[in-house]
Each structure stands twice: as structure tokens, then as C-alpha cells.
Amino acid sequence: MQKISTLNTEKVNIHIVNWLKTYAENAKVNGFVVGISGGIDSAVTSTLCAQTGLTTLCVEMPIHQAQSHVNRAQEHIAQLKKRFGNVSDVKVDLTPVFESFKNEAPTSENETKLNLSLANTRARLRMTSLYYVAGINGLLVAGTGNKVEDFGVGFFTKYGDGGVDISPIADLMKSDVRALATYLEVPESILKAAPTDGLFGDDRSDEDQLGASYEELEFAMKALEAGKTTEDFTGREKTVFEIYKRLNTINQHKMNPIPVCIIPEKYK
Template identity: 75%
Template sequence: MTNSTPFQAEKINEFIVKWLRDYATNAKVKGFVVGISGGIDSALTSTLCAQTGFPTLCIEMPIHQAESHVNRANEHIAQLKNRFPNVLSERADLTPVFEQFKAQVTSSENETALALSLANTRARLRMTTLYYFAGIHGFLVAGTGNKVEDFGVGFFTKYGDGGVDISPIADLVKSEVRQLAAYLEVPQNILTAKPTDGLFGDDRSDEDQIGANYDELEWAMQQMESGKKETDFTGREATVFGIYKRLHLLNQHKMQAIPVCLLPHHLK
């Protein structure tokens, strides 16, 4: 997606940090909790939170995690603690919890559905862990979703990584996340790593799962918002637009408020 307006990293950074600081002050909370995955979104979110001066608790929560993910997470946490004295860290190894959960529930012969359900379970175990730490410290859980994930294709787990108190980067598309993260000197290993949700215990990327990369999805998001249709495109563009449109419609249940059955007045 192209944009003729230069990316104003300094001003955007200042705006988000002030927004976070003001929100925490008005909510009368003591700080922030951020789950650190080794990816760029959580690295940027935690860096923004750290700049507020409020205590920022970075939590690593491996579940059969790839070593490269763990190494990137630890590198980022170490760098952030070195830069900001208000940054704290915890490690909660959720692998035994996940394995115990699997041992207590029935399995399924539908391997695709089982794999997806267990992947979402990982995200929900992490959400529970974040809220545990938020609860004992009086902190807010800061979400790490970007605009394409949260409002474009719904690429997140409902009540998993989608279960947060505030979303500081949800109005930034992925290219903007990369630019702001580079401006804030997030480790190079994280800046260049393939985006992945790390929920399947292998090295599959977000692109592998979705069928399009984030630059393509940003383009499709812009096209759909401008009123374009699949028939306006051919070749790869038509394919990408179709992927975006299908996921955008399929995942509306994640992006919209929970449907409430409102009773008519004569029944109340």
C-alpha cells in the first residue's frame, strides 16, 4: 500500500506514548503488562509502554516455542531493560500447563479442527497468564495487534491475543509498525524476522497461513475501503483481494461486539 504522506515516526511515537500515559493515569492503574513473543508487534508495543515511565512488565510465555522465537524475545527484553529502568520481566513456561490441558480433554479425529483448536488454546492460556499478572500488580494488559490483523483479516484468537485492555498499535498497518519499530531501535533480528503467531509449534509464518503477506493485505484493505471489487483485478491482485475479502467477512464475529438478544418491551 502506497502513501504519499511521509511517515511521522517521532510525532506518532509521542502521540501513542502520551495516549498510554493519559489512559493509565485516568484509569488509576499502576502500569502495563505485555506478552513478548519475539515478534515485531509485541516488541513495538512494549517499547511504547516503557516510554510512559509506568512500570512495564514483559512476560515471555513459551509453549513448545521455537528456539529462534525465544532467543528474539529474550534479546528484546534484555535490551528494553537496559534502556528503561521501569521495565520488569517474568517467564511463565506454559508448556506443562498446555500438555496437562490436552491430557484432560477429549481429542478429535478431525485433525485440522484439532490443530486449530489447540493453537487457539495456546493463545488463551497466554491471555489468562497476562491477566493473572495484571491482576496481582494492578496493571493493564496492552494488546499487540496491528490494524490489518485486528480490523482487516481478523488474524487473532478470540479471547486469546484479542483479549486485552488497550490496543496502542491497532491503528498502525504492518508497514507502519515496521517503520516505528525501526525508529525506536527494536533489535534487527526482530525487524527482519518473518511474522508468525507461533501457535503451531513449527516455523509456519503468517503468510503461510493466510496466503498473502502483510504488504499485499494492506493493499487489499485500502482497495476494499475505496469501494473496489474482485472483478476490478486480475492475476495475483485478484487472488489477494479475494483472500482479504473472504477473511474480512469470515472473521466479523471477532471484530464486532458480541450479539445481544434484546427482548421487546412487552416481554419485560
């Protein structure tokens, strides 16, 4: 189920960069801050921001981070700084903050819920850090989510990596992001790395967590949009379609606006 992108990378590159620059200028900010994870999405997003010529601040925020993730992030930042004079970087080591939080917060005997809550806490600590750095520098927080994550399966942390000012690549499928990454000359180590959110302190990949690869989820996303049902598939395709539908359903609370209780006028 290998997906080959048909994206016109050159034109999409120009379009996103112009969009970013125009948005920043209208918002009267100095540029962008991007959290760098060592993954392909943050590498593409930061490169696009750098191409605007505006201030682009890359932020490393390790929390018991795997050394391979750290190495890829640092390789990308070094490459980006060499290519663009408007790029700078800062490291905010959140490991002590995370450990302090764990020591003070109540625990739970439900290990699954505890581990998931702590994983989401990592993402929310990073969001807080990005907004702090953005605030003192007059920058916008640029999101790194792609279309499958943000609008398909909801594979992000609410008010964590989902808490951003703008989303430059959220209309691109993962295969499109890969194509754009190749065009933008993102480091080979990042292009080859298995996608991972790095929130659990181990080597589990996104596919391990989701139960399907991004290429498979793209297939399911497009199939559902085309009106297909589970009965239209067999074998692995049916399994993937069911995985996608389940995740899309249970994560609607992330993708839809916050419900507001509207008070009838007669009560006001």
C-alpha cells in the first residue's frame, strides 16, 4: 500500500512560504518558533519558516529523549543554520520540570491511563515552553501536524502539540510531507527515520501506536471521504479502514470546536 505523492513540490513550497510570510506580516510579528523533534514534520515546517526570511527560532525540548532523536534534531538545526542566516536555536531541557511534576502530581493504579496522561503532559509542557519563547521574542508558534494526524485520526495531544498559532503543513498528507522534505533537502537521517511522537521514553513508533502506517491511513482517509464502508474491503484493507474509522470517531473532540452551552435568550 505504498503511496507515491503527486505533489508539485516547487509550487507548494512557494505557496506555503508566501502564506507564512503574509500571515506574519499581517499579524505584525517577527517570525516563527518551531519545536524540533528530530522528525520529518518539524524539519519540513522549520525549513519552510526559514525560507520566509523572517526570524525562525528552533527549540529543542528534551524530556528523557532518546539519543537518536536528539542527534537528528541537532543535525537538522545545524544544517538549517548553515543554510539560512535568519535561523537560531535554543534548548529548553524539560526533564527536571517533568520529574518535578511527577513527584507532585497524584498517581494512579491504572498504569495504561497513567502512562498516557504522562505522555500528554510531556507534550503540554513543550507547548507551554514554545509559547513562553514565542512571547518574549514576538513570534508565532508554527504547528507541525500533517493532515492525517490533525484531521484524520487525531494523533496529537489536545493543548499540547495541537496548541499552535498556525499550521503550515496541515493540508498535506504524510506522503506529501515526505515528498516536500526530499525537495527541501531535509537530512537523510530524518527522511529514513520511522515516525514517532517520542512521548513515552521508548522506541515505539507512530505505527506501533496507531496499528497502521501513515500510507495505510491515507488510503482509509480517502476511502471514507469517497463514501466507502467496511463492507467494501477485505483483509488488511478492511482492518486498516476499521482502525481509521475508530480513531476518527473517538478523536472528534480534538478536531471539532470546543462545545459551548448556548443559553436561551429568555434566560438572560
